[in-house]
Amino acid sequence: MEKTQISGIQLYLILLGFLFGSSVILTPALGAGRDAWLAMILAGVAGILLMWVYTTIALLNPSKTLVEILRDKLGKVIGTILSVLYIWYFVHLAALVFRNFGEFICTTTLPETPVAVVMGLFALVLLYVVNSGIEVLGRLSELFVLILPTVVLIISIALITEHDFTAFLPVLEDGMAPVIQAAFVNLTFPFGEAVAFLMVFPHLNRMDNLKKVVISSTATSSALAIFVFARDLIALGSDLIARATFIPHLTSLLIPEFNVVPLVDINLLVGGGVKISVCIYAAAKGLSQVTGTHDYRSFSRAVITFCVVLSVWVYENLIEMFAWAEKLWPYYSIPFQFVIPLLLLLLSLRGKNKPSQPNTENTETESCTSDA
Amino acid sequence: MVIVIIVVFLIIIAYDVQGFIRKKERASAVIIYLVLMGISLVVSVLLASGKRPSSPAQWIEAALKMVGVVK
Amino acid sequence: MTAGWRKKAKGMVLLAFLLACLLLLSGCWNYKELTDINVVVGVGLDRTEEGKVLLTVQVAEPGSIQSTSGHGSGGEGPTKPVFVVSHEGETIFGAIREMLATVDKKLFFSTVQVLILSERLARESLEESLDFFQRDHEVDYLMNVLVAKDVSPAEILAMESDMDTIPAVYISETVENTSYRGTGKKTMLIDVIKDMDCKGKQPVIGQITKAGENMVRTEGLAVFKEGKLVGWLDPYETRGYQFAMNDIGSAIVNIPAEEGKMSMEVFRSKAKIGVEFEDGEPACLMVKVRLEANVGGHEGKGKLDAPEKISALEEILEETIRKEIAMALEKAQDEYSSDIFGFGMEVHKYHPQYWKKAQDEWDRIFSRLPADIQVDAKIRRTGIIINPVIKEH
Numbered sequence: 001m002e003k004t005q006i007s008g009i010q011l012y013l014i015l016l017g018f019l020f021g022s023s024v025i026l027t028p029a030l031g032a033g034r035d036a037w038l039a040m041i042l043a044g045v046a047g048i049l050l051m052w053v054y055t056t057i058a059l060l061n062p063s064k065t066l067v068e069i070l071r072d073k074l075g076k077v078i079g080t081i082l083s084v085l086y087i088w089y090f091v092h093l094a095a096l097v098f099r100n101f102g103e104f105i106c107t108t109t110l111p112e113t114p115v116a117v118v119m120g121l122f123a124l125v126l127l128y129v130v131n132s133g134i135e136v137l138g139r140l141s142e143l144f145v146l147i148l149p150t151v152v153l154i155i156s157i158a159l160i161t162e163h164d165f166t167a168f169l170p171v172l173e174d175g176m177a178p179v180i181q182a183a184f185v186n187l188t189f190p191f192g193e194a195v196a197f198l199m200v201f202p203h204l205n206r207m208d209n210l211k212k213v214v215i216s217s218t219a220t221s222s223a224l225a226i227f228v229f230a231r232d233l234i235a236l237g238s239d240l241i242a243r244a245t246f247i248p249h250l251t252s253l254l255i256p257e258f259n260v261v262p263l264v265d266i267n268l269l270v271g272g273g274v275k276i277s278v279c280i281y282a283a284a285k286g287l288s289q290v291t292g293t294h295d296y297r298s299f300s301r302a303v304i305t306f307c308v309v310l311s312v313w314v315y316e317n318l319i320e321m322f323a324w325a326e327k328l329w330p331y332y333s334i335p336f337q338f339v340i341p342l343l344l345l346l347l348s349l350r351g352k353n354k355p356s357q358p359n360t361e362n363t364e365t366e367s368c369t370s371d372a
Numbered sequence: 373m374v375i376v377i378i379v380v381f382l383i384i385i386a387y388d389v390q391g392f393i394r395k396k397e398r399a400s401a402v403i404i405y406l407v408l409m410g411i412s413l414v415v416s417v418l419l420a421s422g423k424r425p426s427s428p429a430q431w432i433e434a435a436l437k438m439v440g441v442v443k
Numbered sequence: 444m445t446a447g448w449r450k451k452a453k454g455m456v457l458l459a460f461l462l463a464c465l466l467l468l469s470g471c472w473n474y475k476e477l478t479d480i481n482v483v484v485g486v487g488l489d490r491t492e493e494g495k496v497l498l499t500v501q502v503a504e505p506g507s508i509q510s511t512s513g514h515g516s517g518g519e520g521p522t523k524p525v526f527v528v529s530h531e532g533e534t535i536f537g538a539i540r541e542m543l544a545t546v547d548k549k550l551f552f553s554t555v556q557v558l559i560l561s562e563r564l565a566r567e568s569l570e571e572s573l574d575f576f577q578r579d580h581e582v583d584y585l586m587n588v589l590v591a592k593d594v595s596p597a598e599i600l601a602m603e604s605d606m607d608t609i610p611a612v613y614i615s616e617t618v619e620n621t622s623y624r625g626t627g628k629k630t631m632l633i634d635v636i637k638d639m640d641c642k643g644k645q646p647v648i649g650q651i652t653k654a655g656e657n658m659v660r661t662e663g664l665a666v667f668k669e670g671k672l673v674g675w676l677d678p679y680e681t682r683g684y685q686f687a688m689n690d691i692g693s694a695i696v697n698i699p700a701e702e703g704k705m706s707m708e709v710f711r712s713k714a715k716i717g718v719e720f721e722d723g724e725p726a727c728l729m730v731k732v733r734l735e736a737n738v739g740g741h742e743g744k745g746k747l748d749a750p751e752k753i754s755a756l757e758e759i760l761e762e763t764i765r766k767e768i769a770m771a772l773e774k775a776q777d778e779y780s781s782d783i784f785g786f787g788m789e790v791h792k793y794h795p796q797y798w799k800k801a802q803d804e805w806d807r808i809f810s811r812l813p814a815d816i817q818v819d820a821k822i823r824r825t826g827i828i829i830n831p832v833i834k835e836h
Contacts, residue, residue, distance in 0.1 A: 109580070111580060169792035170791065170793070173795045173799075237637050237641070240636060240637050243640060250584075253584045254633060256585055290404075291397075291398060291401035292400075292401070298388065298395070298397065299405065301387075301388055302384075302388065302408045302409050302412075303408070305381075305409065306408050306409075306412045310412075310415075312419055313415050313428075314428060315427070315429060316424070316427075324433070328432065328436060328442060332436060
């Protein structure tokens, strides 16, 4: 594998952009209505547990990517099949984000531009990022991801006069069931999607930092998302929230005298960009490892082209996209986000206790030196 | 529109395949690459000409319904 | 050699590509110059006898505004700062597009200052009519919404104003200044949208009437129930409503004083509403207002030098405002049976169990409830002077 490395803070920011990026326009826990903040807290806690699972897998299999771990633990045939499924999952995820992004731009700013053109141009930029390598993505994140909380702050301050703190009431009007349902949806989007980072983790320069970095990043993004939701709720009220297409966008429209919609767009460019880049990288890297190619760049163009085509192909319209993302995506994600990772965790833990692989403990502290 | 798409795809494919040959990659890599680009090309041509094939989203939906997770 | 040539060729291709991008991407896909659009400043919505939409737009001409507000160097260009066009259509968006058959350039709606609804339209279909304004991405959610009483929106928009070159701006300025008087209400589109969907609060919209040849009056309120106009509040009831809704910036309240009249300048007012419950059933509507006022004028005789006199005045002020609030509340309860105050929202928030079974008949329950209105007024200062000129009888 290439010797590219990213620092702890870079990984923190990439993951933050990845997790918080889509929350700029979508609120996955909205099924719980005004209690969504409760669902988001639950999802955040569960998300941290999930990250613990992912990072533990990565630490038990140092300097190995998801594809290599799968083949290692489950044998060549099953491992390859699952790898291909994961690659499909990453591509599908990237296509979804592409479409979200395109639909948002087409709804709010450029209604007459064909969605394929918006996404195609975005894809060109992202192709450049992906081909420049994960290091460049890390440095880009250092530059840009901090824009996300800044914009949140600017919009929140601008709306400080527009508030009704009792909008949270009544709490739990319909009981716990919708909250738990929404928390599950929120867990699969965006936290569980971070399974793609199993392709990225080996690049961290100091593996002993991994858990700390990943978990603090998850906690940060979760806190930010809850803050954004609380802001939108007290600014808009719970009835309007249920009706809006893109809630944070609607909130930003309430700011008198000046137009901050471009700021929301920038948020999306950064967050969505990071998310798509990671997915494309993961898919291209996975393909190159499955086929035994030297360089993932051979596949990046193909993957990104396929993503754009898929994103146009996959849903006919916005409503279908929303319905699908809400009703089917969580169940579709269960094997990828929970079942297979947990299986890998168990197998890795067993492998660790076996004396047949004694060097596992050593390499963990040494950071990645061995070539897979 | 269709012609533009085909031309763009051919350029990308030609460029990449040339890279594969130069680096002497395995045949399986080239085949997977060509399959991926082939699907993209076919689907985008179909989309551009207004004949949308049934999408993976619908297949997954059908599969999930078959398993019985979703109603 | 070949490698160098390859690199050069690659560079050239890249450069050509970037230059092409420069040409193609220098603006938005549907970017429009100011001269290519019609800047809409006012929109009027009406409904014809046959149930069609009658859309009226007031369009500003940026060029002529400059020439009239400048040194009058004009002589060229259109002399009128605005033009007004009406068009009949099946739907609002349909009418906007069909209007282009008679109007030269595409209408641009982000600049709309006021949206004026006709009485007929408000009585028939407020919710349906506002859907387009919620949905369209060009619409400014902060535009002012008004309901025209005894006059059609088209008439109001066709008025010329002496106070501002653009009549729509003049109208929106009169709406803005309601924060100094409280007899009207600045209703933004977002406020209406928020209330429209809410069972616990019925929307109200500011009212506009014709005041003269070139003047409008924005006073009073239009009361809605279940998305339909049911009646009006007069300026004093409106002020009472505004006091109860904690929406008073400042207001002048006239009270009778010994031998004359006094005008009290209310400069701070905080209000809270709520519903008292007894045995799980709503028992009483609560309105609590705390306000601070200054003596702004004393048109009469007498002295103000004793604290007892001030507290007596405070009581009169409290009673006056209490009456205004009671008038508004009674009208909402008895005449319109419409919970414009949002008591239902309070019930929903603090007694969700009761709300669940009562929400569909809340307006009826609301109309039956007794009200407890508490006003607490403090008179702080008397201005530059304490006593009026005439002290003794």
